[in-house]
Amino acid sequence: MPYQNQPPQGGGGPGWAPPPPPVPPRPYGGQWPPPRPQQRKSGSAGLTVLGIMLGGLAAVAILLVVGAAMLGNDTKTETTTPVAIPSYQPQPKRTKTVDPVRPTRRPTQQPTRQPTAEPTQRGDETDETEQTVEQPTQVRVDTSLKTNSVYRGTALPRLNCSAGNTSIYNHAQLKRLILKTGECMDRAWGPVLNKAGIQWSPPGYAIASGRGRGACGDYPSAGSMVPYYCPRNNTIYASTGAMANGNGNARGYGEIISWHGGIISMMAHEYGHHVQNLTGILNTYWGRHQETSNRNSQLAMSRRLELQATCFGGMWMRSVATSYPVPSGRRAELFRFYGIVGDYPGWPRDHGSPANNNRWFRQGWERNTPAQCNTWSASSSSTS
Template identity: 50%
Template sequence: MPPAPPAPLQGPSPYPQWQPPRRRSNAGAVIGGLFGAIAVAFVGLIVVGAVIRGGHRSDPISPVALPTFTPYEARTSEPADPTPTETDSPEPTTGSTGAADTSGDSQTSENTTDTTDAQPRRVLNTSLKNNTLYRAGGLPRVSCPAGSANLYDNAQLKSVIMKTSRCLDKGWSQILRQQGIEWRRPGYALTSTRGRGACGDFPSAGSIVPYYCPRNETIYASTSAMVRGSGRSLGYGQLTNWHGGIVSMMAHEYGHHVQQLSGLSNTWWQQSLRSSSRSGRLALSRRFELQATCFGAMFMRSVSATYPVTPARRNTLYYFYSRVGDWAGAPRDHGSPANNNRWFRQGYEKNKTFQCNTWLAPASTTS
């Protein structure tokens, strides 16, 4: 992920630009000026209202990069993989689950490995649009009191991440297994500085983002980079000093693990390989990443009673996700800040896996 620039958030307006008519008389100019003043005043009221509701400073903030999924197939070299901090995940199957179905109807994969409950084998739909995962419903309420932690204390932050990772396990394992999707706990490799994982350096030079690597189903992260920033990239600690922001980002990474287990990852990757244009691949990447954000939000909702995520903290998360995503001049692979906010709110407020089906959503919501 390229570093976030220090310049204020910029980019094209999502609304159609209004083109004023040519002037024909002084009266027309006066009327045009009057409407222009009203429009400016209206926009100003919206901005002021947003600032008051969010309770945050009004100066613009550059968007901060989101965590990412790094397909190891794209790497030409295979770096040595450090021993994860905590893992009980076997090596995943590296082959494709089959050709992606662009209509989202026909791609399937048999789950034959989970025999612990002696249940009949199920045929899983691993397509993007009609995946078996979408039948899983919402995450159950999970007791997950996180306590307090200083973001700038690496040991405390790491402790919170690992503690909440068990809460992620409780919720996701339950609903995945109910649908016949084999569940495995992901590995975690956390460091206070930086390191080198199975899919490359973490974080990459000048970046802050952790990544999920499907090769060994491990989440890699640098606690100091995430909080303090790196190079020209802002840190998450510059958006909020509450650890819920970073935990929600780790829940985004766990969302990539859910995509891996359900077959969404392989299907997305195979479809990306077949895409004939860079813009097409970026569009697929945005839908993939925004879906992980939606899954992460589902988790934050599931633990809201005990974590706790109070209404004020929920608004902090909404603000947080309005400030993360792609920025002008960088690859459009994670979605705009507005759409990251949109999909986080979707997952938090709806808490249903099918509500996170970005593959059926309009392009305007995944830009």
């Protein structure tokens, strides 16, 4: 469609906010990484020892105290703690060390065959993908945040991309699904970006069963289970074990939603960061981030960046909903999932509240055009 400085009617303009979602589960607690539910420990052995050491009267007193504490614990309701959403990892400062993964590919270069990134962890192999898409017309690319050329883009095409019965707890199966759906994301985003005048090229992937080290640091990061996108070499890094089962005290996605669509939607979020990189949004964002020392301003920009990637992820999930498939029950499950992930009290507000993650995932799903994912022109309340 013709490029317009103003977003299409019904969304995306200054002060605009997408329709509010149903009230999602509220964040619980401030501890990070999000803890797994703890098993109650029996105190009978300890009480026996205390009884022997302190005598009858002391033992009775201790039993009363412990009994009262346990009775108090029984009145509490166990709840689900939100988990983090994935993020892009800012490019570290350059050193004289040569990057062992792959040199950076600029969006202005001709897309060529790109092998997936080679992880450094033990025992994992990489897969190589090749994509052929229509070359873009030579037009001026707007790399700004609010009027970026990506907003010229049309809806993602409906694709045939079935997932099968993949188990997220099986590394080989989940890795194959991530790479397969990554190729489907290439087929969806490549033509749309090229037609908008943006040079497209595919991202690389480094998928570990456990831990690895990439161009932007360890994956998963210490105390985390989330994948990340590294703009230094256009590569998405992920640990299947951490995403499914958690890492340390950080709960895994598989402990919230066992259906593979949850993890794949998170990988679609990471691909959204790749789209932001190709369009210049990441560079513009990072430049502005570095220009200000105001922490609140930096966090506000980070939330808009992450929520836009979530909206792009929702666009792709909708594009494969028929063939993947994502029936109505699974769609509701995804919406509930995105009402749990996000920021919560006590920790940096850099990804957006659970309510707004739900809001922008649904926005991408329901509106399904890049202009409708323009978080940079949306109201501050919808990107809080």
